[in-house]
Amino acid sequence: MVTIADVARHAGVSSSTVSYVLSGKRAISEETRRRVRSSVRELGYHPNAGARALAARRSHIIALMVPLRTDVYVPVMMEIAISVTTAARQHGYDVLLITNDEGPDGVRRIAASGLADGLILMDVELDDERIPVLRAQGTQATLIGLADDARGLSCVDHDFVAAGALCADHLADLGHREIAFIGYGSGVYHRHAGYAERTLAGFRDRAGQRGLRFLHRTCEGTYESTAGTLARVLADRPGTTGFVVQNEGAIGPLLTLLRTGGRTVPEDVSVIALCQDQLAEQFAPRLTAVTGSAQELGRVAVEQIVGRLAAASEGGRPDDDRALLTPTLTVRESTGPAPLLP
Amino acid sequence: MVTIADVARHAGVSSSTVSYVLSGKRAISEETRRRVRSSVRELGYHPNAGARALAARRSHIIALMVPLRTDVYVPVMMEIAISVTTAARQHGYDVLLITNDEGPDGVRRIAASGLADGLILMDVELDDERIPVLRAQGTQATLIGLADDARGLSCVDHDFVAAGALCADHLADLGHREIAFIGYGSGVYHRHAGYAERTLAGFRDRAGQRGLRFLHRTCEGTYESTAGTLARVLADRPGTTGFVVQNEGAIGPLLTLLRTGGRTVPEDVSVIALCQDQLAEQFAPRLTAVTGSAQELGRVAVEQIVGRLAAASEGGRPDDDRALLTPTLTVRESTGPAPLLP
DNA sequence: TTGAAGTGTCGAAGCGCTTAAACAGATGCC
DNA sequence: GGCATCTGTTTAAGCGCTTCGACACTTCAA
Numbered sequence: 001m002v003t004i005a006d007v008a009r010h011a012g013v014s015s016s017t018v019s020y021v022l023s024g025k026r027a028i029s030e031e032t033r034r035r036v037r038s039s040v041r042e043l044g045y046h047p048n049a050g051a052r053a054l055a056a057r058r059s060h061i062i063a064l065m066v067p068l069r070t071d072v073y074v075p076v077m078m079e080i081a082i083s084v085t086t087a088a089r090q091h092g093y094d095v096l097l098i099t100n101d102e103g104p105d106g107v108r109r110i111a112a113s114g115l116a117d118g119l120i121l122m123d124v125e126l127d128d129e130r131i132p133v134l135r136a137q138g139t140q141a142t143l144i145g146l147a148d149d150a151r152g153l154s155c156v157d158h159d160f161v162a163a164g165a166l167c168a169d170h171l172a173d174l175g176h177r178e179i180a181f182i183g184y185g186s187g188v189y190h191r192h193a194g195y196a197e198r199t200l201a202g203f204r205d206r207a208g209q210r211g212l213r214f215l216h217r218t219c220e221g222t223y224e225s226t227a228g229t230l231a232r233v234l235a236d237r238p239g240t241t242g243f244v245v246q247n248e249g250a251i252g253p254l255l256t257l258l259r260t261g262g263r264t265v266p267e268d269v270s271v272i273a274l275c276q277d278q279l280a281e282q283f284a285p286r287l288t289a290v291t292g293s294a295q296e297l298g299r300v301a302v303e304q305i306v307g308r309l310a311a312a313s314e315g316g317r318p319d320d321d322r323a324l325l326t327p328t329l330t331v332r333e334s335t336g337p338a339p340l341l342p
Numbered sequence: 343m344v345t346i347a348d349v350a351r352h353a354g355v356s357s358s359t360v361s362y363v364l365s366g367k368r369a370i371s372e373e374t375r376r377r378v379r380s381s382v383r384e385l386g387y388h389p390n391a392g393a394r395a396l397a398a399r400r401s402h403i404i405a406l407m408v409p410l411r412t413d414v415y416v417p418v419m420m421e422i423a424i425s426v427t428t429a430a431r432q433h434g435y436d437v438l439l440i441t442n443d444e445g446p447d448g449v450r451r452i453a454a455s456g457l458a459d460g461l462i463l464m465d466v467e468l469d470d471e472r473i474p475v476l477r478a479q480g481t482q483a484t485l486i487g488l489a490d491d492a493r494g495l496s497c498v499d500h501d502f503v504a505a506g507a508l509c510a511d512h513l514a515d516l517g518h519r520e521i522a523f524i525g526y527g528s529g530v531y532h533r534h535a536g537y538a539e540r541t542l543a544g545f546r547d548r549a550g551q552r553g554l555r556f557l558h559r560t561c562e563g564t565y566e567s568t569a570g571t572l573a574r575v576l577a578d579r580p581g582t583t584g585f586v587v588q589n590e591g592a593i594g595p596l597l598t599l600l601r602t603g604g605r606t607v608p609e610d611v612s613v614i615a616l617c618q619d620q621l622a623e624q625f626a627p628r629l630t631a632v633t634g635s636a637q638e639l640g641r642v643a644v645e646q647i648v649g650r651l652a653a654a655s656e657g658g659r660p661d662d663d664r665a666l667l668t669p670t671l672t673v674r675e676s677t678g679p680a681p682l683l684p
Numbered sequence: 685t686t687g688a689a690g691t692g693t694c695g696a697a698g699c700g701c702t703t704a705a706a707c708a709g710a711t712g713c714c
Numbered sequence: 715g716g717c718a719t720c721t722g723t724t725t726a727a728g729c730g731c732t733t734c735g736a737c738a739c740t741t742c743a744a
Binding site: 001002044045046047048049050051052053054059061064066068075077078079081082085086089094095096097098099101102108109112113114115222223224249252253256259260282283284 | 344437598602
């Protein structure tokens with residue numbers, strides 16, 4: 001194992017000089033810096049992480065706490081995890097993966113052991129038990145999602161209200177007047193800091209402003225439940241020409257059901273989905289969709305936590321950022337002008 | 343911050359005694375142990391990770407290197423990552439997430455800095471650059487997937503050959519004689535340690551033994567490519583009554599195309615998928631599927647690496663395990679007896 | 685009774701790094 | 715010329731833990 005002392009000997013300087021060259025915390029002459037750097041390279045030196053963490057009291061690790069439960073669309077979580085990891089590396093941090101089932105004790109363990117300098121929490125509940133622990137330990141953290149009380153924390157989330165509004169605007173612009181909003185199962189609307197609820201609210205408000213008539217129907221996302229939901233919608237509002245689909249699981253079934261029911265997309269009805277572009281591209285016809293970037297979410301979360309960490313280590317009090325990412329509407333083949341009245 | 347010295351003082355013993363109580367590496371009297379334990383609890387002591395890693399030369403961290411690229415079915419990756427994390431915790435390890443794009447240098451960095459005690463590598467290529475680095479650094483590692491040359495490593499994978507064989511057997515048992523195997527795009531067969539290839543080989547061999555006629559056709563997984571593939575299959579072999587679908591992306595399109603083409607599943611044709619149960623349940627009809635457990639994969643990988651780490655720390659030479667997990671066939675609604683000849 | 689072996693605890697060294705403080709030498713100012 | 719100042723480097727004191735060897739005391743066999 002190559003230590004800092006080996007590098008120092010090889011470069012003919014003291015080990016503190018090597019440390020200062022590497023950290024840049026003191027002025028070192030060009031000549032010395034060059035020699036040290038080349039010794040580092042030649043010997044293949046990598047500072048020992050444990051020793052560094054012990055001496056500097058910073059581990060350069062960010063813990064990412066991910067949900068175990070998989071009713072959230074999983075690929076998104078993975079994408080976030082990966083973008084957190086890549087973004088963290090760019091700031092000199094590594095990422096430790098923790099599962100949600102460790103709960104508040106997990107947060108305590110990570111914070112008290114100094115394993116991580118800060119945490120990123122996903123899937124935060126409205127009144128999450130982990131947040132008081134964070135505050136008690138004085139641990140820096142960022143939430144992905146919005147919490148009830150985020151004092152002393154930063155958070156970032158998609159602007160679901162704006163996403164809902166985008167759907168309403170797009171359909172209104174195309175001349176649709178009767179819209180069905182196919183949602184999640186009813187339980188979902190009260191979890192996850194209500195992201196489902198916020199989307200719906202955004203849609204509802206804008207729909208109201210634009211003079212749309214609309215129906216909101218819950219749906220479990222299986223074939224059977226989608227069939228049931230669709231049947232009820234068409235019974236209640238036979239004139240429906242636009243569908244907003246919030247539940248990814250319902251997309252496939254809905255398209256199949258419309259087709260077998262003799263309705264062509266987008267000539268007879270328009271369908272707009274709230275889902276990732278990748279998923280939207282997989283259907284036939286390809287779906288017009290409103291989506292937020294999961295990558296961006298991870299990147300912003302990392303920037304927030306790194307910022308907090310920097311502020312705290314300089315003795316400041318980090319400010320509690322609250323970022324809302326603007327979603328984008330991508331028009332594809334599943335939406336078109338409302339059909340002329342028969 | 344609570345240190346071991348605080349605990350020692352509180353319990354009226356020396357700090358080495360506390361350390362021995364916690365590690366169990368020396369005999370400590372029942373009475374002392376009790377006192378120390380209760381002090382630990384009362385003070386909320388968690389050993390400092392950095393100090394521990396430095397002194398013991400073990401970080402109790404396992405690095406998991408995940409692929410960035412997302413042509414692999416992503417939910418599986420997430421499931422593996424999560425099961426690795428949970429399994430690792432049960433052995434007293436935490437998991438560091440590294441992305442594949444760090445490449446061999448990443449491996450070097452992690453190993454040389456002592457950040458992790460061992461690595462789990464996913465998505466290993468047949469002739470992977472990271473493997474020589476692992477050997478050079480003397481780092482313990484486990485591969486998920488099979489590599490060309492795995493000396494000094496353990497590995498675990500699904501038994502894809504068996505999975506292919508299960509498909510052939512099931513369709514043969516039901517009396518089908520002409521089968522189409524809908525595969526991935528042609529590029530995939532030469533990557534990923536050839537898992538796609540192995541499945542196909544397993545199917546082909548068993549199909550031969552059972553006297554099945556079969557066609558293998560590549561497919562990109564989009565709606566269009568599936569339509570093209572299906573058309574060719576039906577043109578070449580109009581008597582085809584069984585489909586084995588390897589490419590998850592092709593499942594939805596295939597079902598839709600069969601339906602619109604007037605073929606009923608499972609009365610006219612049977613469809614068997616090589617995919618996760620969760621996905622198989624989402625279609626209508628629910629699909630008969632052959633699948634391996636991603637959870638198991640993660641768990642076994644952790645057991646292998648933990649075993650290697652234990653053996654190495656006791657001065658032994660760990661043996662190179664090579665585990666193949668047996669897949670299971672779950673019969674659902676998409677397969678049935680071959681139709682009687684017209 | 686004595687020495688050997690076993691049991692439970694402690695003291696202290698050291699893991700590899702960071703960083704405050706000291707220091708040496710060059711430079712500038714009055 | 716003497717003093718302050720600045721620049722670049724070294725010295726040394728930890729960071730909080732593990733672990734080796736020492737030690738005190740008990741138990742047991744000869």
